[in-house]
């Protein structure tokens with residue numbers, strides 16, 4: 101019981117710290133190292149074996165307060181990760197390119213992204229939620245030479261992301277746009293789609309993409325269930341007439357897991 105109380109106290113503490121650090125973002129790198137170490141601690145917390153047990157016990161309690169705390173933590177941590185990408189972009193553009201543990205963790209997930217549906221130089225890849233530091237497009241384009249379009253709803257993320265790509269992605273075929281999938285011409289020709297895990301509406305967009313894409317498209321849906329749902333929007337049932345899951349890539353030491361979908 102004590103362990104459970106401590107676990108819940110940790111969650112409340114994380115929640116307060118996320119609030120404080122999100123509120124103090126002022127488009128400079130003032131609170132950067134504090135936020136980086138908070139996100140690194142949080143990443144370790146959600147992949148920690150001991151916490152998995154505490155999570156199971158808490159789930160059994162079916163408390164509405166706890167559910168609300170989890171929903172809030174998911175939204176707050178998503179916001180803070182987006183801010184942390186802004187910090188990383190601003191630092192890079194100022195000539196400093198150190199890497200936080202969280203980014204190393206994400207980059208090693210990208211290597212495993214498409215399981216048996218590999219990307220080649222002929223592929224056309226769409227990333228929904230490209231962020232201010234577009235690691236996924238940069239890594240994929242560098243490794244494969246594929247054409248990549250990243251979309252985001254945040255103006256600042258698009259602008260920072262473009263500057264980062266200009267600096268790190270010389271000669272790579274990467275474009276970043278603030279646009280919805282239904283207004284993007286590229287959508288009908290894409291071969292691979294990746295959803296960032298912290299895009300809340302990702303399953304609604306997946307549903308919508310069914311009519312907008314070609315027959316052979318493969319979708320990588322990043323998600324996190326159970327303990328990982330504290331840091332990711334979890335998986336949701338999809339319309340089986342539209343999409344079928346063809347592979348599930350579980351990454352126990354990583355912050356998210358991946359489901360691969362093809363058209364049903």
Ligand SMILES: C[S@+](CC[C@H](N)C(=O)[O-])C[C@H]1O[C@@H](n2cnc3c(N)ncnc32)[C@H](O)[C@@H]1O
Pocket residue numbers: 181182185228229230231232233234235236237251252253254257296298299300301
């Ligand atoms: C922090 S991540 C970026 C992922 C990362 N840079 C990568 O390369 O894998 C999430 C981004 O998704 C964006 N986002 C959230 N909801 C979205 C939506 N409905 N459509 C597009 N982007 C969205 C956020 O603005 C944020 O920049």
